[in-house]
Amino acid sequence: AQSVAQPEDQVNVAEGNPLTVKCTYSVSGNPYLFWYVQYPNRGLQFLLKYITGDNLVKGSYGFEAEFNKSQTSFHLKKPSALVSDSALYFCAVRDDSSYKLIFGSGTRLLVRP
């Protein structure tokens, strides 16, 4: 069975500092990994995905994520946080036996000025 864990309910970081939002996963086949962001009163937006290839994937708004197969992790990162990055972030996974995405419980990112 597929599952995703986001161990932190909230991450606090100062503007200009690097940020990391953690995600670990469990799948039975090859993992396909995704990050989505949800701003207040707006729909979920796709940020980036890992399908195959380079372990470091780049996405929208300057975000990137690092796939680590041995640690079954896919942490979201950004070198320099902006106040406007404050939002709810969801990690998601699917394997190649299913079309559905399984989402984590979400991590609230708060970037203080």
Next chain:
Amino acid sequence: DTGVSQNPRHKITKRGQNVTFRCDPISEHNRLYWYRQTLGQGPEFLTYFQNEAQLEKSRLLSDRFSAERPKGSFSTLEIQRTEQGDSAMYLCASSLPGQANTGELFFGEGSRLTVL
């Protein structure tokens, strides 16, 4: 606006009533998904369509829930005999065909259901 459109945005109903939500996906997207999201949780998968075919359905989708996509365009999600536990945000998403696009979903803003 060419994004995913969901209606109504908010529905308040009494327990035992039936409700129906509609989703209009992005026009060239042949894949359509329904998810449910409760406060403090991530979206939970309900069902998936490719064109008009319902290819996958969650065990969360009890016999009170039914989804259709009759012409492969818009979709409806009906909940019969609503219960207070059905209160949630119902999210629709669509995506382009192809393995590479699987998982890259475009979400609507959701339909919030409140069951009194």
